[in-house]
Amino acid sequence: MSARDIYAKVDKRYSAAAEGVEAQYASSVAKAFGYSVEELSAIPQDANLGLSCGNPLAMATLREVCFPKAGETVIDLGSGAGLDVFLAANKVGPKGRVIGVDMNEEMLKKAEELKTSSGKHNIEFVKSQITDIDREDGIADCIISNCVVNLVPEEEKQMVFNEMFRLLKPGGRVAISDILAKSPLPEEVRKNMALYVGCIAGASQVGMYEKYLTEAGFHSIVIQDTGNDLSVYHHASVDDAGNDVNGQDDSDGGQETSCCAKSRLSSTQDAKIIKDVDFNRWTGRLSNICSFATLNSFLS
Template sequence: MAEAITHQQVDSVQAGSSYDVEQAVLQRYGAGAQQPEAELCCPTEYEPGYLDRLPQEIIEKDYGCGDPTRYVAVGETVVDLGSGAGKNCYILAQKVGASGQVIGVDFNEEMLALSRKYLDEMADKLGYRNVAFVKGKIQDLALNLDQAQAWLNQHPITRFDQVAAFEAVCDRLRQEQPLIADNSVDVVISNCVLNLVRPQDKQQLFREIYRVLKRGGRAVISDIVCDEDPTPQILNDAQLWSGCIAGAFREDVFLKMFEDAGFYGVEILVRQDQPWQVVDGIEFRSMTVRAFKGKEGPCWERNQAVVYKGPWKAVQDDDGHTLYRGQRMAVCDKTFKLYTDPNGPYHLGILPLPPYEEIPLCAAQPFDCSHNELRHPRETKGAEYRATVTNLDSACCGPESCC
């Protein structure tokens, strides 16, 4: 077996390849829009009922490796990266309802034509229209490629010096008419598409996902991962690139990409037990990951504390805070809100201890989050707290209690 290479070497391997990753993907998925190709799809079970209203053509020609649609709620605005034939978008249309919105992003003309073909039919079936399919690259969610193409049609490039004018137009479109605006989306999903992006564009891809999400929003991504770095032979195989193998993330690297982009609460929701494929002894399988946006911001002291319930002796969050089981840990206002948000990743393991007398935010002092400290009960109760209370309404030691 050939010696494996690291993800840091991928760029140099790709640079010497005799094929273009984007063209290989476009050609194969363009063909997949015309004729179903089973090898592009990792078998996936979707929630019962949501496929019943979908045209059979969409079901047959849409390819994925998981079901990120399970983690979306009514009324949310959702972007589907690499929306393909539109299966996930039309499922989401039912889940978010008439008050929600679904935007599918793809840059394959054949797939866009297929997904758009059923917009009217699905709107009639659902009784509302809340889906749009737009043309763009998922690593550049600000640039509307239809608008860029319209400019090109009117200003064909015949000389090299005209390229700069086109690039300036693209920059203006990104700023003035972004395809997906900053902080505008509740959820970004993707189903087996991130691995198809060129290696040199993947960091930008995660930054774009982060950019478009609202504070408190989340990414739910199903993709193919591997347990070892792909070999040079795998990386230089165009068929394996378009087949969701060569571009697969190593499992730990996949999670770190979210961390490096600024996400918190990164969690593996589903990991396929048995590998989908094994190539050169390397296992490739489906994994679904969820990650949240919104841990940045100032830290203010408002005498709040939390208790980690267990079962681990201690845990550490993405900002470096260590929580010790059963201990009253002092936290800033921002962290307290992150830990106790019912829609966030932490609240089930946390007991919140707010102060008896709330400190107004305008009166709060800066809180030093660089080290971990315990919070004395008097800080949350107040130094002058001297109450003696017997709760006669409590069943703690009532006639039927164990006292």
């Protein structure tokens, strides 16, 4: 499948996700990946759509150096409805700035509505693919991303890291939560579009992530395995009584909770594939990786 077709499928999936998910599901996923009750209570509830595969700024050993500080400029690549944007905005304060970048119209519309209702004036949302962002060089102190880079076609992933390097100030840093493969994915997984938009089939291996960062120009690269259990995507979609909290929609062939959020898939067969896949089999041990890299361009 071409890169254009992949983007179209991903865009369709996120348009469906922008309609919202059951609050219990979204909260369960966010908490499982490191968001605290206090953090989730400090942002608009609808900003959390259960799209996370981690909290890019919550890693214990990275928090001190990664977490946005007052007055800084932060860019969130693939910002969705703004979960991490609103959290970062609280940290950088009124003198700071947070820019959310997303290609999906429905997500951006939802994010803008939440921005207006929240009264935040230090937030900006930009419509763009994360491979080519219409912003000047060297404007960001920190770049974050949460379960989005794995959705970029493999042949374009290097472009994402090149953009990160270009946008960062000297001494800036990157914190990424993403799903990485612990071994080469089998052909039937890699070529399945339902699993691609479900954040599995597009996962790179750790060595490739290191290569992307290094070739972009980054130094001091640290990649950590959070050890999170990706089966939360299945478990969080069922309440204590065993009911599917997201429901079913037969009008488009079935609706199922996939990695990151509910998605409208092309067929009930695809929905079954998502439901039956053991996410941890292929991505468990290295499933949730936070990458941190400092930009030392003046030292290289």
